[in-house]
Amino acid sequence: MAHITTSVEYGIHGLLWLVGNDGKALSSREIAEIQGISPSFLAKIFPKLEKAGIVAASEGVRGGYRLGRAADEITFLQIVDAIEGEKPLFDCQEVRERCALFTGGVPGWATSGTCAIHAVMKQAEKAMRDALAAQTLGEVASRFSRKAPESFFADFKEWADERQTTRTARTGRPVRDGPS
Amino acid sequence: MAHITTSVEYGIHGLLWLVGNDGKALSSREIAEIQGISPSFLAKIFPKLEKAGIVAASEGVRGGYRLGRAADEITFLQIVDAIEGEKPLFDCQEVRERCALFTGGVPGWATSGTCAIHAVMKQAEKAMRDALAAQTLGEVASRFSRKAPESFFADFKEWADERQTTRTARTGRPVRDGPS
DNA sequence: TAAACGCAGACTAAGTTAGTCCTCGTTAAT
DNA sequence: ATTAACGAGGACTAACTTAGTCTGCGTTTA
Numbered sequence: 001m002a003h004i005t006t007s008v009e010y011g012i013h014g015l016l017w018l019v020g021n022d023g024k025a026l027s028s029r030e031i032a033e034i035q036g037i038s039p040s041f042l043a044k045i046f047p048k049l050e051k052a053g054i055v056a057a058s059e060g061v062r063g064g065y066r067l068g069r070a071a072d073e074i075t076f077l078q079i080v081d082a083i084e085g086e087k088p089l090f091d092c093q094e095v096r097e098r099c100a101l102f103t104g105g106v107p108g109w110a111t112s113g114t115c116a117i118h119a120v121m122k123q124a125e126k127a128m129r130d131a132l133a134a135q136t137l138g139e140v141a142s143r144f145s146r147k148a149p150e151s152f153f154a155d156f157k158e159w160a161d162e163r164q165t166t167r168t169a170r171t172g173r174p175v176r177d178g179p180s
Numbered sequence: 181m182a183h184i185t186t187s188v189e190y191g192i193h194g195l196l197w198l199v200g201n202d203g204k205a206l207s208s209r210e211i212a213e214i215q216g217i218s219p220s221f222l223a224k225i226f227p228k229l230e231k232a233g234i235v236a237a238s239e240g241v242r243g244g245y246r247l248g249r250a251a252d253e254i255t256f257l258q259i260v261d262a263i264e265g266e267k268p269l270f271d272c273q274e275v276r277e278r279c280a281l282f283t284g285g286v287p288g289w290a291t292s293g294t295c296a297i298h299a300v301m302k303q304a305e306k307a308m309r310d311a312l313a314a315q316t317l318g319e320v321a322s323r324f325s326r327k328a329p330e331s332f333f334a335d336f337k338e339w340a341d342e343r344q345t346t347r348t349a350r351t352g353r354p355v356r357d358g359p360s
Numbered sequence: 361t362a363a364a365c366g367c368a369g370a371c372t373a374a375g376t377t378a379g380t381c382c383t384c385g386t387t388a389a390t
Numbered sequence: 391a392t393t394a395a396c397g398a399g400g401a402c403t404a405a406c407t408t409a410g411t412c413t414g415c416g417t418t419t420a
Contacts, residue, residue: 003270004270004301005378007377009270010275013276027395027397028397029395033280034279034280034281035275035278035279038378038380040379041378041379043397044398044399046397047398047399050398057398058387058396058397059396059398060388060395060396061386061387061395061396062387062395063386063396089308090184095217098217099214100214100339101332101335101339120256121184123315127307127308128269128311131303131304131306132304135300140296148290149289155281185408207365208366209364218409220411220412224367224409224410226366226367227367227368230366238365239418240365240417240418241417241419241420242364242419243364243366243418244366245366363418363419363420364417364420365416365417365418366416366417366418367414367417368415370414371410371413373410374409376407377404379405381401382399382400383398384398386397387394388394390391
């Protein structure tokens with residue numbers, strides 16, 4: 001399995017739908033359903049985005065998620081860190097402290113500063129993080145907009161509107177018709 | 181756990197000892213022992229480096245490992261790929277194919293080219309790999325040499341020489357003294 | 361011929377990931 | 391006032407990965 005998880009993938013896909021929804025809220029179930037992924041799994045991802053301020057949640061019956069700030073101010077790095085929690089690329093085991101030549105105590109020169117190998121890994125991690133920080137949700141969304149036909153967005157609006165009405169229409173009917 | 185494993189860490193530390201051993205072979209047990217790590221675990225790492233040509237193995241009683249080429253021509257990326265096997269940073273699940281708006285077949289424009297999210301991740305992965313490819317074993321070894329005192333290398337040579345003699349001195353004595 | 365090697369595979373324990381399910385408090389519409 | 395839709399959170403599971411051990415095999419040198 002890869003280091004950037006499918007949770008991040010689902011999260012970003014979900015966020016892209018919010019970008020295209022004109023500031024209106026979508027519930028986590030709707031976001032999951034329109035993408036064909038597990039609703040209960042997505043429901044564990046969005047609270048993390050909420051804690052990071054990437055989305056704003058509204059509770060209750062017509063609640064859901066909106067973007068917490070402008071799509072241009074949400075970077076991929078922020079999303080990855082929000083969902084995965086800033087796990088380092090490399091976890092230095094400090095092998096240099098275990099060298100058998102150091103009988104009776106590790107000398108200062110050996111442990112001063114960062115381990116040379118760790119330094120290389122940190123540099124590589126920074127390169128990756130910089131690349132992720134250079135991409136925003138807004139840019140990717142508009143890249144997608146240029147690719148998709150206008151009918152697609154019309155279909156989405158229609159789908160969202162229908163959801164908006166049917167989810168209130170279901171209310172107030174206590175389902176007592178089956179095994180009673 | 182991190183994406184760059186401790187196997188890579190142990191492998192690089194081991195290779196650095198080979199750099200400082202003047203082309204002479206060290207057995208995997210010696211490399212493990214001088215670093216205070218598990219011999220049996222290290223014994224699983226070095227065959228991977230051998231397959232990649234990073235080290236050359238010699239079998240038999242005085243065998244062991246040497247560098248397969250000049251330390252300046254061994255990059256960190258090569259080592260990581262040799263040990264971990266080129267695992268991608270991100271494994272695209274092709275969520276775009278599951279969109280619920282695509283009733284009855286996914287349109288061509290949606291699946292043509294690389295997924296926009298995947299493209300960002302690939303870019304980040306490339307940045308990381310480029311950083312790893314820019315660092316060689318030789319550079320890190322000489323960086324370490326400037327830090328360590330001359331006495332350290334003298335200690336190492338002494339240790340290696342003693343190993344060289346004692347491991348043949350043990351030969352030829354069938355140990356039959358215990359429970360017989 | 362024995363011991364020191366590299367090599368390969370089976371095995372285990374712990375941790376992570378993807379995913380499900382259930383309960384709770386909140387909110388809007390009836 | 392209920393009811394059902396919502397977010398939030400925790401317990402739980404199955405599959406996979408990682409770190410590490412152990413055993414057996416073929417090779418090589420003394």
